Structures are given as C-alpha cells and as structure tokens.
Amino acid sequence: xxxxxxxxxALAAPAHDDAAAAPAVALTIAGSEATGGAxxxxxxxxxxxxxxxxxxxxxxxxSFDPQDNWNHRFVPVDQQVIAHQLEATTAAYGAxxxxxxxxxxVKIGMLGSPATxxxxxxxLAGSAFKNVVLDPVLICKxxxxxxxxxxxxxxxxxxxxxxxxxxxxxxxxxxxSGLEITDLESLKAxxxxxxxxxxxxxxxxxxxxxxxxxxxxxxxxxxTLEVLSAPKVGDVAVSGAGCSLAAAVTAELAKxxxxxxxxxxxxxxxxxxxxxxxxxxxxFDALWQGGPR
Ligand code: PXL
Numbered sequence: 155x156x157x158x159x160x161x162x163x164a165l166a167a168p169a170h171d172d173a174a175a176a177p178a179v180a181l182t183i184a185g186s187e188a189t190g191g192a193x194x195x196x197x198x199x200x201x202x203x204x205x206x207x208x209x210x211x212x213x214x215x216x217s218f219d220p221q222d223n224w225n226h227r228f229v230p231v232d233q234q235v236i237a238h239q240l241e242a243t244t245a246a247y248g249a250x251x252x253x254x255x256x257x258x259x260v261k262i263g264m265l266g267s268p269a270t271x272x273x274x275x276x277x278l279a280g281s282a283f284k285n286v287v288l289d290p291v292l293i294c295k296x297x298x299x300x301x302x303x304x305x306x307x308x309x310x311x312x313x314x315x316x317x318x319x320x321x322x323x324x325x326x327x328x329x330x331s332g333l334e335i336t337d338l339e340s341l342k343a344x345x346x347x348x349x350x351x352x353x354x355x356x357x358x359x360x361x362x363x364x365x366x367x368x369x370x371x372x373x374x375x376x377x378t379l380e381v382l383s384a385p386k387v388g389d390v391a392v393s394g395a396g397c398s399l400a401a402a403v404t405a406e407l408a409k410x411x412x413x414x415x416x417x418x419x420x421x422x423x424x425x426x427x428x429x430x431x432x433x434x435x436x437x438f439d440a441l442w443q444g445g446p447r
Contacts, residue, residue, distance in 0.1 A: 177207045178408040179247055179256045182401065183240070183274055184263030185214040191393030191432075191440030192216075197261060199443040200401035204423070206408050209247070209257075211239035213274070214266045224436055230266060233273050240277040248281055259285040259408035261400055262317075266291075268308040275312040285407040288317035288354070289400035290326045317354040319413055321400040324363035335360075338370055338381065345374040355413040357382075357403065357420075359396070362389050369425070373417045382417060384425040392428050394441040399424045422446070 180201055187193035194210040201208030213236055217227045247257035260283045265271050278286065290313075292306050306329060314320065314330070322344075328335050330351065331344035338360070345358040355375035364370060371382040402420035403413075411419065423446055430445035 176256070177205055178259075178405070178410075179207045179209065180259045180261065180404050180408040181209045181211065181243055181247075181257060182261040182263060182404070183211050183213060183265075184261070184397070185216050185266060186212055187393075188215070188217045189393075189434065189436060189440070191434075191436075191438070192397045193263060193394075196394040196397040196441070196443070197263065197401040197404075200398045200423070201405050203443045203446070204402060204405035204409075206405040209243055211236065211243055213270050214264060216264070218436065220436070224438075228266060230270060233269055236270060236273050237277060240274070244277070244281050255282075258283055259287070259404055261287045261289065261404040262313060263289050263397060263400070264291040265309065265313070266302075266305065268304050271305065271308040271312050275316065278313075278316050285319065285404070286317050287319045287321070287400050287404045287407065288313060289321050289396055290314070290330060291396075292326050292329055314352050314354075317352055319357070319403055319407070319416075320348060320352055320354045321357045321359065321396065321403065322348065323359045323361060323396055327358040335364075337364060338372070341370070341372045342374070342379065342381075345372040345379070349374050349376055355417075357399070357417050359399070361395070362386060362391055371417075371421060373414060375413055378414055380414065380417075382421045384421060387425070387428045387431075390438065392431050392441050393436075393438045395424055395428060398427055398441050398443060 182197035184194040198208040215229045218224045219227050327344040331347040333344045335341050341360050345356045348356045358372045360370040368383045369386045373380045399420050402423040403416045406416035406419050426445035427441040430442045431439040432442050433439050
C-alpha cells in the first residue's frame with residue numbers, strides 16, 4: 155500500500171488580519187434539494203464560484219421521488235430550528251456580533267409553508283440586511299400551479315415587501331403581477347408591475363417559456379429597463395438555473411456590484427452553467443456552477 159504524505163503547510167494560507175483580504179459574506183435561507191441541482195446546494199456552489207463566503211440556513215428538505223414521476227417529497231425544518239439557525243448566523247456575522255457586520259446580503263429561496271414564511275419574516279424584520287434577494291419559489295417542477303395558495307399569499311404579503319431584488323420566473327411573474335405573459339412586451343409590463351408592487355429591482359425571466367431563439371430576461375429597477383438576452387441552450391428548463399441566477403445576483407451584490415451589474419453577471423454565469431450542464435438519471439439536467447471556468 156502506498157500513501158502520499160499530505161503537506162498541509164503547502165495549503166496553509168498566510169495568517170492575515172487584513173480585513174480587506176477577507177471575502178464578502180452572503181447568506182442563503184433555502185431548502186436542501188437532495189440531488190444537488192437546486193436549492194441551498196446550488197446557492198453555496200454559486201457563492202463559492204464567485205468568491206463569496208457562503209452560509210446556508212435550511213428551511214426544508216426536498217427529496218424527489220423517482221417512483222412517482224420525480225415529484226417532490228417535502229419535509230419542513232422545525233420552526234424553532236430555523237429560528238436558531240438565523241439567530242446563530244446573525245450573531246456570528248451580523249451587527250449583533252459586536253464586530254463590524256460583514257453580513258449585509260441575504261438570498262431567500264424555497265420557504266415552502268406559511269409558518270416558515272412568518273419565522274423568516276420575523277427574523278429579517280429584526281435585522282438590517284442591505285440586500286434581500288428573493289427568488290419567489292412558488293411551485294417547483296412537478297408541482298401543480300395553485301398547489302399551495304396559502305404559501306403563495308403569505309410570501310407576497312410578508313416577504314415580497316422586504317425584498318430589494320426579486321427574480322421571478324415566467325409563472326411567478328404572472329402570479330406576482332396578475333398579468334398574462336406571452337411575449338417580451340408582456341414580460342416587460344410584468345417586471346414594471348412587480349417593481350411597483352414591491353419597490354425592488356426585478357429580474358423577470360422568460361427562460362424557455364417564451365418563443366424564439368433567445369432566452370430573454372427583463373431587468374427593471376424603476377429607472378433602468380434592460381433586456382438581457384442569450385441564445386437558448388435547448389428547450390428544456392435545467393434544474394438549479396433559477397436558484398443559481400438569484401444566488402449569483404446575491405454574490406455580486408455582496409461584493410458591492412450595483413443591481414444592474416449583478417443582473418448582467420448573473421445572466422452570463424447561468425448561461426455558461428447551462429451550456430455545461432450535468433446529465434443524470436432524472437428527467438432534467440442540472441446546471442454546473444463551474445461552467446464559466
Ligand atoms: O428550483 C426551485 C427549488 C428551490 N429550492 C428547492 C427545490 C427547488 C426545486 O426543486 O427543491 C429546495
């Protein structure tokens with residue numbers, strides 16, 4: 155048997171007390187998706203890839219069911235445990251730590267129940283995040299629209315008003331705006347409407363849902379309206395694309411980018427990740443966060 159000596163000295167980073175050298179920090183409040191394509195795992199991989207120290211506080215555990223058409227098996231994390239995670243994280247990295255606060259940017263992914271929405275809304279109301287990026291996960295692939303109306307309504311009432319940046323997909327943009335989206339013009343109208351409702355910068359995603367050769371998203375922040383477009387890569391949605399897009403926005407905001415710059419970088423990041431996607435035995439491929447490399 156051979157063994158290779160592990161030279162830890164070669165990997166050791168020089169000790170530093172230079173705060174400027176420390177990475178930006180970002181938190182995701184999201185669910186675990188067991189196969190690693192979506193959810194908190196996608197967020198953390200995106201943060202890491204973009205040079206940001208990632209923290210995940212889990213809201214639920216999703217395990218697809220290969221015996222039942224890959225539908226979601228959803229288990230919420232206990233409310234007290236969600237509150238404890240948020241308490242620990244904000245005490246360690248937020249203003250409560252006594253040290254300068256390094257955590258001013260949070261992403262919110264799947265919450266999944268009205269109870270979790272209340273727990274998270276309460277924790278956020280008691281903290282002072284500068285950037286609150288909301289990926290308004292209303293339903294996932296395999297779920298029926300309208301499956302969880304109470305959750306959708308609670309998200310709109312309690313979380314949307316806290317958001318500074320929101321990234322709805324086609325379905326979510328229709329639901330949040332109340333408008334039907336059939337083309338670029340109606341996607342623009344929906345983005346404007348969602349901004350008016352929330353005050354947040356909006357990146358509304360047409361994705362593969364709108365006809366045409368390009369995957370088109372609309373950015374609107376009250377001043378600037380910009381259409382972000384990239385050639386479609388296939389016609390099938392890729393797992394983790396929405397999570398990674400919002401996570402990339404979050405990472406860029408944590409590093410100090412403007413919302414528009416963050417949107418542009420995130421679009422390029424996701425396009426490269428879809429181009430280099432990972433195939434699996436599931437009926438959908440997963441985005442590869444290492445795609446841009
Ligand atoms: O892609 C949306 C999403 C977000 N978060 C979790 C998920 C999914 C979809 O599967 O499971 C945990």
